[in-house]
Ligand SMILES: Nc1ncnc2c1ncn2[C@@H]1O[C@H](COP(=O)(O)OP(=O)(O)OP(=O)(O)O)[C@@H](O)[C@H]1O
Ligand SMILES: NCC(=O)N[C@@H]1O[C@H](COP(=O)([O-])[O-])[C@@H](O)[C@H]1O
């Protein structure tokens with residue numbers, strides 16, 4: 001195997017665009033290799049800014065502000081960490097010779113549900129739910145009638161379930177239409193998806209670079225209001241479904257190309273696997289890998305970016321439970337009970353400077369050599385005792 005270069009860490013600079021909890025762990029992993037790090041976000045004291053060498057607070061949707069920090073800092077690698085980034089800035093940076101991870105086109109495709117869905121379903125011919133795109137309320141009504149109820153309605157640009165809803169009948173559509181407007185991204189166009197009655201859903205974390213593609217064990221998860229609350233690894237699945245999941249993950253990540261880790265989101269029904277969406281970066285459900293793998297998804301992301309080997313060992317089964325704020329405050333204090341600090345469990349507090357109801361603030365991680373179920377049970381119990 002040939003690697004792109006020996007690691008000369010002092011000559012490498014990584015810039016994160018978006019500095020939340022996932023980026024914070026990426027920065028820590030890069031720092032462990034002696035790499036200079038810069039964290040950019042739209043608010044001060046974002047989690048990754050707390051641990052980076054340097055930070056900038058800018059309007060992430062403004063092309064010039066993004067290009068200004070890139071041209072000033074001249075990072076070796078630019079790592080988008082959130083979806084809401086001015087994409088033209090990334091295309092321009094790439095043209096100027098900067099290395100965007102995994103690449104500007106992949107970021108563009110995945111930040112917009114229309115682009116990624118058409119790429120996956122039409123171009124790559126991957127199985128997905130039935131879908132339609134709409135821009136008017138009348139269009140939504142027609143699409144929902146065509147696809148049938150229940151159906152899932154999402155803004156084409158949004159994440160963590162923002163603006164997403166399930167319409168169970170025609171009467172729900174008005175509410176769905178209004179809700180979609182609240183999305184942070186672009187709510188001018190919506191996707192209407194057939195509701196898949198899956199047995200379970202997984203994230204297939206896939207790390208790739210020019211040398212290698214590596215899969216993590218499948219991660220099962222539970223979502224509430226379109227946002228993850230519990231995840232566990234490994235998800236116990238049939239060999240056929242697992243193989244199919246890896247095949248789909250390989251096709252979509254090869255299709256997008258570039259270096260980095262991807263969170264490939266899949267719905268599984270029997271041995272049938274449907275592609276849902278993909279993050280070209282670490283995935284929230286993948287935080288469980290901080291306790292289950294010798295190299296977490298964050299460490300693998302950094303290694304993939306640097307062209308280093310993507311080999312690691314699995315320690316055993318584990319689970320994660322997200323803690324979401326119950327109140328709205330500045331400088332929130334998260335109250336964590338002593339029972340989290342055991343041989344087989346720990347906590348990561350993100351350090352967000354402000355809480356609002358439902359904002360993810362911390363994660364409890366549990367380990368159980370043999371059983372994901374037991375690890376999940378323990379994580380659920382631990383999170384019950386968190387307060388803010
Ligand atoms: N077509 C569908 N059928 C059934 N369930 C769905 C469908 N689409 C979405 N869901 C459910 O809603 C969850 C969130 O959907 P999706 O991943 O598209 O939203 P998101 O806002 O991009 O979330 P995130 O950014 O956290 O990945 C899915 O993980 C799944 O549980
Ligand atoms: N599903 C995507 C996801 O989990 N993204 C993670 O959440 C942060 C935003 O959190 P915030 O909304 O609390 O600022 C992002 O910066 C990223 O770390």
Ligand SMILES: [Mg+2]
Pocket residue numbers: 265277
């Ligand atoms: Mg998702």
